Every structure is written in structure tokens, then in C-alpha cells.
Amino acid sequence: MIEAARFWAIVVLVVAGLFFTFVSAVGVIRLPDIYARAHTASQTDTLGAGLALAAVALALGWQQASVYTVLLLFFVFITNPTAAHAIARSAAETGIEPVTADSAADGDTREPSTASTDRNSSDDDGGSDVDGGETA
Amino acid sequence: MVADRTLVPLSETVTVRQTVGYAVQSGLEDADSLEVHLVVALPYDAEVPEGKQQVEEAKQLLSKARRWVTEDAGSADVTVETAVLGTERYLFGPRDYADIFEEYTDDHDLDRVVLDPEYHPGVTSSILQPLEHELESAGIPYDEAAVERPARHERLVGEGTERFDRYFALFWISFGFYLVLGDPTYWFDLVTGVAVAGIVSFSLANVTFSFPLHRIGSPVRTIRFAFYVPYLIWEIVKANVAISFVILRPSMPIEPVVTRVNARVRSGLPLLALANSITLTPGTLTVRANDQRLIVHTLIPSAREDLFDGALERAVRFVFHGRTSARIPSPRERGDAEIVGGDEL
Amino acid sequence: MIPSSVSIEEIFLLAAALFVVLAIMMFYRAVAGPTTQDRLLAVNVLGTNTVVILALLAAGLDEPWFLDVALIYALLNFLMAVAISKFTVERGGVL
Amino acid sequence: MSAFAYALVVFILLAALATALFRDVLSAIVVFGAYSLGMAILYTFLLAPDVAMTEAAIGAGVTTILLLLTIARTSRPPTDRLFERIHLPAVVAVGAFVLVLFTLLGDMYAVGDPNAPVWGWEALETTPSVYYVQETYADTGAQNAVSAVLASYRGFDTFGEAVVVFAAGIAVLLVLKREVFT
Numbered sequence: 001m002i003e004a005a006r007f008w009a010i011v012v013l014v015v016a017g018l019f020f021t022f023v024s025a026v027g028v029i030r031l032p033d034i035y036a037r038a039h040t041a042s043q044t045d046t047l048g049a050g051l052a053l054a055a056v057a058l059a060l061g062w063q064q065a066s067v068y069t070v071l072l073l074f075f076v077f078i079t080n081p082t083a084a085h086a087i088a089r090s091a092a093e094t095g096i097e098p099v100t101a102d103s104a105a106d107g108d109t110r111e112p113s114t115a116s117t118d119r120n121s122s123d124d125d126g127g128s129d130v131d132g133g134e135t136a
Numbered sequence: 137m138v139a140d141r142t143l144v145p146l147s148e149t150v151t152v153r154q155t156v157g158y159a160v161q162s163g164l165e166d167a168d169s170l171e172v173h174l175v176v177a178l179p180y181d182a183e184v185p186e187g188k189q190q191v192e193e194a195k196q197l198l199s200k201a202r203r204w205v206t207e208d209a210g211s212a213d214v215t216v217e218t219a220v221l222g223t224e225r226y227l228f229g230p231r232d233y234a235d236i237f238e239e240y241t242d243d244h245d246l247d248r249v250v251l252d253p254e255y256h257p258g259v260t261s262s263i264l265q266p267l268e269h270e271l272e273s274a275g276i277p278y279d280e281a282a283v284e285r286p287a288r289h290e291r292l293v294g295e296g297t298e299r300f301d302r303y304f305a306l307f308w309i310s311f312g313f314y315l316v317l318g319d320p321t322y323w324f325d326l327v328t329g330v331a332v333a334g335i336v337s338f339s340l341a342n343v344t345f346s347f348p349l350h351r352i353g354s355p356v357r358t359i360r361f362a363f364y365v366p367y368l369i370w371e372i373v374k375a376n377v378a379i380s381f382v383i384l385r386p387s388m389p390i391e392p393v394v395t396r397v398n399a400r401v402r403s404g405l406p407l408l409a410l411a412n413s414i415t416l417t418p419g420t421l422t423v424r425a426n427d428q429r430l431i432v433h434t435l436i437p438s439a440r441e442d443l444f445d446g447a448l449e450r451a452v453r454f455v456f457h458g459r460t461s462a463r464i465p466s467p468r469e470r471g472d473a474e475i476v477g478g479d480e481l
Numbered sequence: 482m483i484p485s486s487v488s489i490e491e492i493f494l495l496a497a498a499l500f501v502v503l504a505i506m507m508f509y510r511a512v513a514g515p516t517t518q519d520r521l522l523a524v525n526v527l528g529t530n531t532v533v534i535l536a537l538l539a540a541g542l543d544e545p546w547f548l549d550v551a552l553i554y555a556l557l558n559f560l561m562a563v564a565i566s567k568f569t570v571e572r573g574g575v576l
Numbered sequence: 577m578s579a580f581a582y583a584l585v586v587f588i589l590l591a592a593l594a595t596a597l598f599r600d601v602l603s604a605i606v607v608f609g610a611y612s613l614g615m616a617i618l619y620t621f622l623l624a625p626d627v628a629m630t631e632a633a634i635g636a637g638v639t640t641i642l643l644l645l646t647i648a649r650t651s652r653p654p655t656d657r658l659f660e661r662i663h664l665p666a667v668v669a670v671g672a673f674v675l676v677l678f679t680l681l682g683d684m685y686a687v688g689d690p691n692a693p694v695w696g697w698e699a700l701e702t703t704p705s706v707y708y709v710q711e712t713y714a715d716t717g718a719q720n721a722v723s724a725v726l727a728s729y730r731g732f733d734t735f736g737e738a739v740v741v742f743a744a745g746i747a748v749l750l751v752l753k754r755e756v757f758t
Contacts (some may be wrong), residue, residue: 014496014537020345023380025506030383034518035421035433036392037510038381042528043418047376052496052533056540059489060519065545067316069536072551074530075541079559083413083566084526088423090566091518098394098433110541126509494580501583501617508587511607512594520606525612528636531613536621547620550628554616557636561609568644569602 010055017052020044033099034091042084049076140167143237143248144174146201148193149254154283156201159250160208162279169213171407173244175202177221177233194220217244229404231426234270241276249278264404264425278398302345305354308338360455367451371417375439379418382436390435397473399449400464413448431476444468493541497534504530523564528558581621588614597659603645612636622687 027040048072057069140163140230146152156174163170205216221236249271252357256267271278311333318325376464380423382390401407411422411430424431434440446466453464454468504527510522522575539547591611599683612635619628685692693704702710708721708729718724726734 001571007489014492017533018488018496018499020380021500021503021533023383024526026502027379027383028465028507028510028523030388031390033392034516034522035423036435037522038421038436039418040379041434043372043416043421044379045526045529046416047372047418049533050528052500053536055537056493059493059540060545063545064319065539067313067553068548071316071505072532072536072548072555075552075559076532077416078412079555080525080529081412082415083559083562084522085415085422086563086566087518087525088248088421088526089523090570091516092423092431093570094516094518096516096518109555117277121542126321494578498578498580498583501580501587504614505583505587505590508590508594508610511610512590514603517600517602517606520603524606524609527610527613533618534617538620542621542671544623544625547625548691550616550620550625552634553629554613554632554636557632558609558613560634561640564640565602568648570723 010058012052013055013058017050017055020048020051022048024048034096035088037100038084038088042080046076046080046136049073049080052104137449140164140169141171141244141248143241143244143246143249144172144201144250145195145233145237145249146174147255148197149252151252151254151281152197152201152281153204155250155252155255155281156204157208158212158281158283160205162250164209164214165210169215169216170209170287171215171246172205172359173240173246174198174205174219175219175220175221175237175240177227177236180431181359191220214267229263229264230270231266231429233267234274234276237271238274238276247277251278252426253280254281264407277291298392299341301351302341303337304346306341307333310336360458364455365452367415368448368449371448375418375442378438379436391437393434394423394439394476395432395434395440395443395473396476397430397443397446397467399430399450399467401428401449401452401456406452409455410449410452414443417442417448444473446473456479490543493537497537497541499536500537504534517569518566519571521562525558525562527537528554530559532558537567581618584618584621585613588618597662599660601643601647605640605647608642609636609641612639 021044024040024045026039028130029036029046031040053069053073057073059064060066060069142159142163146155154334159172160170163172176197178190198220202216205214219240221240222232227233227236239348240246241249245381251268251271268278269278293447295313301358311329314329320326320330349449382388386476399407399410399477401410407425407428411425414420414430414432415422419435420443421433421435422430423433432443444467446464446468449467450464487563501548505532507523507526511520511527514520534553535551539545539551588611590616591607594607595604595611603655612631615635616628617629619625660729708725712718712721712724716724716728718728
């Protein structure tokens, strides 16, 4: 009974890990610029890796090796966002402009959401203006 | 007749005397007369009690430094101005200091800044740019004083009990880590673990903790952090599911926007924790930290709403300052959150 | 209820194979770029994938010491990402 | 070879091709990282975790730093093209070499094949490691089994390695003499 529960738990974890890694792969390929890619590349992938590593830890059971797996999980969770931040910061410092909602909306037809409509008025002039509606 | 006009920021470091000497000497090398502006920038405003004391100390330092300048100048034509900066605003990190120096140099039409290599004002953290870099990007020419610095770790060594706390904490952390990798019931691993942890703590304790340890505060923070981790993981999973739907939809309704959030944290470690937590949650990515002003790239509107509601900020404040500190208004209510263009990066 | 036809090891090996396929997908971004940071990001994700594949292999082939390799890779991958992203800005200022 | 190994080989080939073809050196270094990832997995899969660890340390760690240091001291070429121009005679030479290697591929033992020599030769009636321990002194006269394997049983191999190392040393000296000492 417990064996069966463990088996299905492992299967669910592996499949979930695969799913989130798949999402991250799709995101890396589809998203328009480096900053957007960093979101899925490092964070969704972190969750995918975390779930798969959890499955491995569950399969190895209570032994020395699963301690390694937990350590790996810890390192992945610490280092991935830091690496993403480092890469995004280096992109910002080399002057890569992010594709923002306004510039992307010119070429694409996206359903207008409330947030984008009440921001357009203030963002078109200058870019760094304070938005009254959002900050008040 | 060429005059050299120099700004020298001062603080109580071991090399402050040599820095003043260098500023005078190098200024007189290629100019006939010299105008030295000695300033002390304070992290707190002068109103609070410890602020008043700091202003007093700053004035004493300035009068000492004024005497040093007249000593070093000899018969040369040197004028000295002194000032205490930052009494009206709260200076957080290198960017704030660079700003205030920039203002001062513009007001007084100064040519250059001479920096003490040991001068590390305000909060320094690995995610913030160092002061030299901020001065460079503000376009202020600076000159690092050629001084003989003592070995760097000396600065980090504190008083007796503080030093003991560092050794104690690092010893148990590294011993625990060793036993996790080894076998806690095997005597050989226990003995070698004590030896290794001893070597590690004696050689590295001074560089491991760049922040002061607190005998009650630090363990309590660790326990609070243990509560924070499951919460963070729950947030990560929620945000991941939300973003997965957005990415897998054929129309991909993303809405990338660069925002700025002024985090209300008081030191480098909470800032690092907050910035990393924001990055770990999909949909929000910390691109820059300009002192406590985080530049965050957000991908979808719901992630942006969560960021502006400041749940993570409250959680980080809970970890570092306790439950009462967590009850602060959200960044949106404080007016600390705004949408900025891509130029801000 | 454990199905008798598949063992847990086979599931891990199959998952590892699928992870490699996903790695090939991500490799597109490492080639296409267009900026160095894009490539670096793709390789960083590939590194995380590698760590996962190694862990899955360790469970699938029942060789727990593979996890040592995974541990080393997790740390080196991070170092590589930080070193190169700092390099693109300061051109060797870190090294 | 399982489906896993095939997928991995495809990945490694793609990474190697990209590394060879990129014009931008920095991109080539980054993609070379991906190549070393694939190699590390392959070594691990072939039950050589020690080699995989070395590949991880050398491929992702040392090589990256060394190459970065190198281009920090040289200049980066203008990137008008994405890929290098392919040098056809070189491709032919390398392809011929690969073909020769492929003809030998059929003689290799599968992973875990009980007939593989690692598990023992019939002629020796024992496994190689046991043979080395027992017979080293009689065969070679060397006191140390490791030295005997390196210098005697694998003498030609070691000789080749030594030639490579000396050639590399001489090349470094020549380059340094031209670039630095004059």
C-alpha cells in the first residue's frame, strides 16, 4: 500500500517536473526578449528541477544519497535566481532595451487588459513618469 | 594660476589620515593652490538621538582633518571647507552617497573626488553596485588615495564576544554540514569533522559574516526563515501555474513592464533576501538594485499586482524584524511602487 | 496499485530521455541568440537540466554516486553564468 | 544503446557543431559550456563518474575562465556574420577520420557486456586488475603497479600523451616568444 503510494507520488512528481521544464523550454523559445525569457528560463525551470529532484529523493528513500539530493535542491533554489539576476543585470548594463507592453502592442493584437489601458496615457510621454492610478 | 578643487569624503577608518595627506599632496602636484572640501556623510538624519551623537562625532573628525590639512600644506596656498552631509535625508547605499556627492560637487564646482579605499558608507551588499561604480556612472572623476592599507580582514574583526560568536556559529554550521555529508554515528567522521570545522571557523569566520550576529536575534531569525520557506515555495508554485497557462496559450497574452519598487528594508541581507525571493517567483524578475529601489521586470499583470501588494516584502520583514514589523502598508498604498519605462534600467 | 509492466527505474530513464529532448529544444535558443546573454541564459537552463538528468540517471541506474557529479555541476554552472555575465559588462574585471 | 543515449548524442553533436561554427568567440565559449554538459552526462551514463567530474570541472569551470582570460587580453572581432565560413578540405579530412573510427565501432563491446575484457580474458583466466596486481613484477620488474600500467602496459599510450604535452609546451613557448618576449 505504502509502496503503491510512493510509486504514484514519484510518477506524479516526475510528470510535473517534466511539465514545468517543458513550459520553460517553450518560454525560452517563444518569449520576445531576454528579460521575459529569464522569467521562465530560471524560475519555471527551478520548479521543474525541484520536482524532479524531489522524485529522485523519494525513490532513493532514507539513505545517504537522498541527503545529496536535498543539497542539490537547495543549491538549485539558491543559485538559479542569482544567476538569472546576474544575467538580466548584465543585459541591462550592456544596454539591451526590454520589450514592454506598449512597444509589443504595436505589432501584435492582444486583448486589452485594464492595466494596460490606464497606463498608456502616462507612459507614452517620456517613459519614466509616475502613474497616478497605480501609486496613489 | 591653476586651482585644484577636491572633495574628500571622510569616515573613521584606519586610513583616513593618509587619505587626507594624499589629497593635499596630489592636489598640489599639478596646481598652485588647492581648495579641499572635507565632508562626512551620515546615514541617519540628525533628528533622532543617535543621529545627534553622530553629528557630534562627524564634527570632531572634521576639525581633526582640518588640522591635518594645514599641517600637510605647509606654506602652500590651501583653503579648507568642511561640511556634514545627509542630515536631511536617509542615505541607504552607495547610490544615495554618490547622489549626495554629485550634488555637493555641482554646488561647489569641484573638479574631483579623492576616495579613501577603506571608505564603505551605508549598506553594502553583493547585489548593489560599489560606490566607485556609482560615481563613475554619475560622471564624477574620482581618485583612489594611494595609502598603505592593513590586511583587509582586520576591519571585520570585532570585539571579543562578537568574534567568539562568529567562530561559534561557523563552527557548528560547518560541523553540521560535514556530518550531513558523512555519517553522524561513526567516530572517525565525528573526530575529523571537529578538526575540519575548527580549521574552517578559524580561517574563514572573519569573512563569512559581513553582518553583526546577535545571540538571540540570529537563531530566532533562522527559525522564522524556516517558516518563510514553505510560504515562499507555495507562492512559487502558484505563480508558476499562472505563468504556465499564459505561456502555453497560443495567443501568449504577456504584458512585459518594467516597474520600480522602493523596498522598506533596513540592511543588505534583507534586501538580498527580498530581491532573490522576487526573482524566484515567476512573473517578477529583479533586474537591478539601486540601493533599496528595486527595478523589477514583470511579465503578467497578476504578478505585478502581487508585487505591488507587497506580500513578499512583508514576509521578509517578518523574518528579519519580527511580527510587528510585518504590518506595514503595501508598496502601492505607500506610493513606493510605480511603472517605469525601459530607460530606467 | 503498482503496474507490473513498468518498473520505477524505467520511468526515471524515460524521464531522463525526455529531459534530453527538452534540452535539445532549449539548445535552439543557445544557437539563435541573438545576444550573448540569451545564449548564456539558455546554457544556464541547460545546466540545470543536466543536473536533473544526472539525478534521474542516478535513480534510474541505481548508482547514487552520480549525485556527486550533479552537485559539482550545479555549483560550476552557477559560477560560469556569473563569470560570463560579469565579463560581458566589465570585460574581465572580475577575473 | 538506448533512446536516451541517441538523444544525448544528437545534443552533443549539435553543441559541437555550434561551437565550431560560431564566429563570435564569447558565444562559442557559452555554447561550449553546453557541449561539456552533454559530455558529462554521457560519461556518467557510461559509468565513468570520475571522468564526468573532471569534464564538469574542466569544461564548465577551468576552460571557461581560461578562455575568458584569453579574450580579455585580445580583441573581439566585429560580428558581421553569425557563423564561421566552413573550410571544406578540413571537413573532408575530419570526415575521413570519423569514418575510420566508425569502421572500428562494430568491434566495440556494448555497455555491461559480460564478454567485455574488463570482466576477464579467457587467455588470462582472470580480470585485468587482478592480473596486474599479481603479475606486474614478473612481467615488467616495476615495483609499483600504477607505474607499470602507465609506463609499460600502456607504454605507447603514455608516450603519445607525453608527446602531446611537450608539443603543447613548445607551442606555448613559441607563441609567448613571439607575442610577449619580443
